[in-house]
Amino acid sequence: MADIAEAPPVPVVDVPALTALLDGTYAEVRALTRKRLVEYAGVLEDQREMDSAAFRERVKEVVVELAGTGQTGLGFPTEYGGGGDIGASIAAFETMGFGDLSVLVKVGVQFGLFGGAILQLGTKRHHDAYLTDLIKADLLGCFAMTETGHGSNVQALGTVATYDLETREFVITTPDDHARKDYIGNAAAHARLAVVFAQLEIGGRSEGVHAFVVPIRDEDGNVLPGVRIADDGRKIGLNGVDNGRIWFDGVRIPRENLLNRYADVTETGVYTSEIDNPDRRFFTMLGTLVQGRVCVGGAGINASKVALAVATRYALGRRQFGNPGGGEEILLDYGLHQRRLFPLIARTYALHFAQEVLAGELHAVFSATELVDERTRRALESRAAGTKALGTWHASETIQECREACGGAGYLSANRFDALRADTDVFTTFEGDNHILLQLVAKGLLTDYSSSFGELDQLGMVRFVAGLAVDTVIERTAVHKLLERIKDVVPGWDDAESKGDVDAGLLDPEYHLTMFRWREEHMLSGVARRLKRGMDSDMEPAEVFSRCQDHVIGAARAHVERLVLEAFVAKVAAMPEGGNRTALNLLCDLYALTTIEADRGWWMEHGRLSSQRSKAISREIGDLCRKVRPMAESLVDAFAVPAEMQAAEMLAPGTREGDRADA
């Protein structure tokens, strides 16, 4: 075997066509959003130059102006001035991930969380009262769910809404500091209304968590009596968003302020709901808010594109060590640098297409004229949770790696990494902590999306699984079937080594998919067995869960990685032959093989990867990186990140004398 591979033919990437592929159905919306971002590019500098107080006002101004253009209301019904297209609203929001993320998050708070709750949990009286004004951003609101002591466990919230039969009002109360609302965007300065999640109590009986519209400021911005608000103060990022804490000291609101789409209280204090099971009711309500997770994941993936565009350009323009052989040497020609950036470019493409599938499913479910069946909705929520987790972790990892790959220049705020990383950092823990979200994914898989217990109740899951017959659990997964199938689709997979050909099928998508599926199924059935075995012993359910927790999360991650790969493979398979298909094929292989490499210990432990083949995968990744190298610039160009959103203070590639900035 020669050590020097022949120079591979370089596929010609058609950048505009690749951008069009990425933009997909909503190309026009995305193009318009990019135009808006450029119009408001000054906000990137404001973010660096202004103090928090001034920047908050600036961001509010931008959000109000954007609302005036219709940019932020695409997902609302047309009769209230919205665009009537949920898919378009997601595309617009995702694309805003290229720009300042305080603007993005404030848009998300106002139109996604606050507006979304009014739309999804309210009925016509709430829509008529609030939607027109909130879509125009004449009425700003906040979404008061999270409490200091209850981050991810919404069912255990401490805030109480007691129905007062005499006055026909709800009385909202914060019993202690653990139940104060915390990290609430728009709360510290701008919101006049809050959608407050609280335990509904009628005549001493608790009906679980419901959402209420509670005025917190008057039209002049004064905090109303009985409401206390404190500023959360400076944060790692997103300082253009006014996060705050809220306490309610017996605040009275009319009965009609209950958002009553799924449950209501009559004047005489009778609780009614079309959904009998309280858990099902709760998760149906919560499920309507899934769009927030979808949007955050998409924004994270797009923020990664900005970082990769900046870092790739930098590496193309950067002189490293002198090349004594003469000639220019380029940082991106170093094997290590390719290894650092290209797998992240590949994973960005993979996640982009997975996000596209998810957004399409969301659009279908929420645009359907009749209610979609519950199982489909639970599956959508699970996919949203998993994609959000992987998309936001990817953003953190990618932005950090890109910043380090730009050395000192990456440390300067003008070069974008500062705000990108600081602002996206909380994406991994808000809209559901990523670990908790993956537990939700695992729960769905293990219980086949049964809704008979709480979304986030781990002990419920343990008991549920333990209550099944072992065979049911194992049958639900498909390890054995898969093993058979593997042998069909990838002949010689198992004994490639013995035949002396460890490279057989390494670049076959069927091989990749089979590996991903096998891992997922094996991990899931393993978790099920461990949960059952634990419960069969004397262990407490909490202890059983605690000991399996990393296994549970690993199984969920394996599941989502499989969905991501499937989306990428399907996308490539549907492309016409040509340079772009060849390029994306390489990236798809790179995504699949680097994912296998990262977890190769697991596959080896489970006898599905020989040591020789494992080494062959690492070699192949090096080869793939060298093949990607000549296309790297086109691949990040296709992201269509406006120049104004990229680095401001780097020496441009090719210029040796000039300097874009303070020369």
Add this chain to the structure above:
Amino acid sequence: MADIAEAPPVPVVDVPALTALLDGTYAEVRALTRKRLVEYAGVLEDQREMDSAAFRERVKEVVVELAGTGQTGLGFPTEYGGGGDIGASIAAFETMGFGDLSVLVKVGVQFGLFGGAILQLGTKRHHDAYLTDLIKADLLGCFAMTETGHGSNVQALGTVATYDLETREFVITTPDDHARKDYIGNAAAHARLAVVFAQLEIGGRSEGVHAFVVPIRDEDGNVLPGVRIADDGRKIGLNGVDNGRIWFDGVRIPRENLLNRYADVTETGVYTSEIDNPDRRFFTMLGTLVQGRVCVGGAGINASKVALAVATRYALGRRQFGNPGGGEEILLDYGLHQRRLFPLIARTYALHFAQEVLAGELHAVFSATELVDERTRRALESRAAGTKALGTWHASETIQECREACGGAGYLSANRFDALRADTDVFTTFEGDNHILLQLVAKGLLTDYSSSFGELDQLGMVRFVAGLAVDTVIERTAVHKLLERIKDVVPGWDDAESKGDVDAGLLDPEYHLTMFRWREEHMLSGVARRLKRGMDSDMEPAEVFSRCQDHVIGAARAHVERLVLEAFVAKVAAMPEGGNRTALNLLCDLYALTTIEADRGWWMEHGRLSSQRSKAISREIGDLCRKVRPMAESLVDAFAVPAEMQAAEMLAPGTREGDRADA
């Protein structure tokens, strides 16, 4: 095998004794530094509240005041007002890693880089002229080495210092924007002097890079003629340090301003040096500056302690999901949470002790009355480079993980993670990019610390290794000897599985050490073989290196991880029996096994870990975490991070009603 392990006996940790062990020789200096940090704790709030301009002045004020106490001058000779104890100065600096890191870095710039260059590269005339004033911080200076286009390749700097025979002056010139000095701390506002690294040219002949003292501002702070300075502007962190860019337009300085300890230029323009070989001369000069890397690594390790103290406390006070079985349930009781934090606590202890060894070696070399042999110095530099790389990556990873483990509370600046992560982020790329530093480590290992070529010249390394006989290279490593030894020290290591006992020796430090050593030696000899094979083919040296680069860095990392483990094992072995030894023994096992687990793919690929044993290691880690759990609070208490340096806005453990902050 029962799934429920018996409750292990909980060792009683003696916290003050453990702190004393960590503090080591310089306990008094460290205690005094902690006291100073508490006195200046207000600077942590200033960092959040002040704008960059005001905060820079505040940090300068603090640094000047600290200088007045003697805190920052411990490493300088007593005759100029210093403390005459290099080890003490490192201990003091490391401990400052608990506090505001702009203060730390400005101290590092003024006393470590600027002062260190004057001390180490200058001679009596420079010492007499500057040391007394700079130790008192009456004279502020900067260290102008890095250029925009030359981050890590000091030998290729573009700035030129031409000797003018007529006027007996050097003329300092910046030829183009790639050669402008960049990211220079103290340059944008405060430095009056710069130590400038430039190519020395005499009569058209280049003598390589030398250091010169160049005045850049007058006593009133006005920039001097011929000098242009621009502000680097806002950065990700460390905004209390005034980083800037400097251009020199033919600035003239007297001949005596050459820092002439290792080389000089006579009045008549004759270049003289006691070191004939230009490369050796250059690396001898650079080597004297090793203390900066040692200090940065130590500061990163200590910053990690702050993050772990905050996150561990938070996890002890945090309610997660309701425990239907009743009773308090605590976030830190979750298996995943233990898995996230405890291996990082273990690695922090490991790195602390490795850093202690390094600082001791540095003290010995630099306090020696006669020049230590070159090989020892190169080995010290290599150890400093490797420890800095692992210590600063550890800081980034740990602080980020801790921030995420604290959810929304972790995102609030008051809770420390904001500044900790933003400020330490650049540690991974300054004082030498970590990847480049690991290449330096590998070079030292492969060439047995030969100084016959450049510190950072990869192609030189390729050629050097290729020039050796294969046997020489392989002999230098000791793979075969080690394999024999393994069988002696861990009987049955290879065939434990066949004997049905996959757990044999899992907690034996000899097993851990042997595994670490074997990996290191195997990777090193593998790199050597690949480099030779590449050069024997037709490949360009640059291509040979590029393809091996990740392997080179992997070998270096394996080497440093071995050094870290050895330091930890030796420390524990020297402890008296008792609770503290038991506790540290557990942590040492946890460090070793999580390091093996993280790279288990490699060991399996190379036939040194069976799949069964690999799984056994993961199980054992879970067990170790459960054993560490009851000691967790004591283990972070022993770090002795002052309460004032920890989180300000978290609900304290145990308090359900109270709130330390804005309640």
